[in-house]
Amino acid sequence: MTTATAANDAAANNAAVAAIVQRCETLFEDLHFNAVKEWKAAKPGRKAIGYMPIYVPREIIHAAGMLPVGIMGGGDSLEVIQGDAYYQSYICRIPRSTIELGLTGRLDSLDGMLFPSICDVIRNLSGMWKMLFKDKYVRYIDVPQNYEDAIGGRFYMEEMQILREDLAKLAGREITDADLNASIAVYNENRAAIGDLYKYRAAYPWQAPTSEVYLLLRAGMVLPVEEHTQLVREYLAAVAKTQRPKRDNARVVINGSFCEQPPLALIKSVEMSGCYIVDDDFMLVTRWLLDEVPADRNPLEELSKAFLHRSAATAAKYDATREEKGVYLMNQVKTRGAEGVIFAAPSFCDPALLERPMLQDVLKKHGVPYTAFKYAENTGQMAPIREQSGTFADSIKLWNAA
Secondary structure, eight states: OOHHHHHHHHHHHHHHHHHHHHHHHHHHHOTTOHHHHHHHHTSTTOOEEEEOSSOOOHHHHHHTTOEEEEOOOOTTSOOOSSGGGTSOTTSOSHHHHHHHHHHTTTTTTOSEEEEESSOHHHHHHHHHHHHHOTTSEEEEEOOOSOOOIIIIIHHHHHHHHHHHHHHHHHHTSOOOHHHHHHHHHHHHHHHHHHHHHHHHHHHOTTTSOHHHHHHHHHHTTTSOHHHHHHHHHHHHHHHTTOOOOOOOOEEEEEESOSSSOOOHHHHHHHHHTTEEEEEOOTTGGGTSBOSOOOSSSOHHHHHHHHHHHSBOOOTTSOOSSGGGTTHHHHHHHHHTTOSEEEEEEETTOHHHHHHHHHHHHHHHHTTOOEEEEEEOTTOOOOHHHHHHHHHHHHHHHHHHHO
């Protein structure tokens, strides 16, 4: 291969990655959800169901022939005016920005909203949504705090069955077990693709920076799952052919950002400070279930078992015993080869901020360094975060050299 040919190939590979990232960023920045409108317009009668972080069984929405749409708040480009009238100043920003999206007509393309069990604020938001949008389907989805199949499993199956029946009425057709199993198989493929993406980033974080991985995940909040799986595979294939500079950065896990998502500028600031983010809890709905769900059995029972026994851990999920606290985080640190943890939680996020000291105690016992800061989805001043992350990265390198 000649030098000119190699240069042309490199340019083509870089262009392919840039095109994918640009498409994802366009979807991320579009607070009018035009991708959802286009999907619905392509076939009259289609419906879209929105959902809040952290986790909902998207397979049921998909099996109903509907588009699951992740509503991750208004980010740093939405001015919240009306939303501030509904919540106090000591409440996190995501409920206020979500109400702003609704009241300004940006969510008119949605035919319903699901509010999973996260915290009291989101529970309250579900009731408020029912009052504000009486013509829309609204449901609060509770989850078990008992992890025995006969107790918590039965409860969760009943919750999912109610959702199944509600969406069947909305769709005007039955949602069969075959429909659900087919959707489980589709989401298994998506989870596998994202799992490969996370493994690749952990191995080569300079090749797949988290600022790009984050945008890929955000694109999955509005795209049909089949299209998103293909997009992730295309990104992995393209980025593997590029040659990006490798730096002596500290390898860190981000924890605490499972609900209100951080601004993209925050992720870039952490990366520019000298950190490689090798694992995180952004948009956990994409990887909540940790392995493949059987797609040839009782679908609700298998989804329930996966939730009870093979799902991610967050502050919004009940730990059956104190001994379980921090096990998932330590597994992230070990399997990803992380050198430290950055606790990045939204201001006034009660679940994340209350759990943080307990997780820090676990890290102390294992000798894992950590630092912590708070943010809001519209945080604009990144210099302090960059300085704190940079100091943390430097200290890790000094400790490792000692």
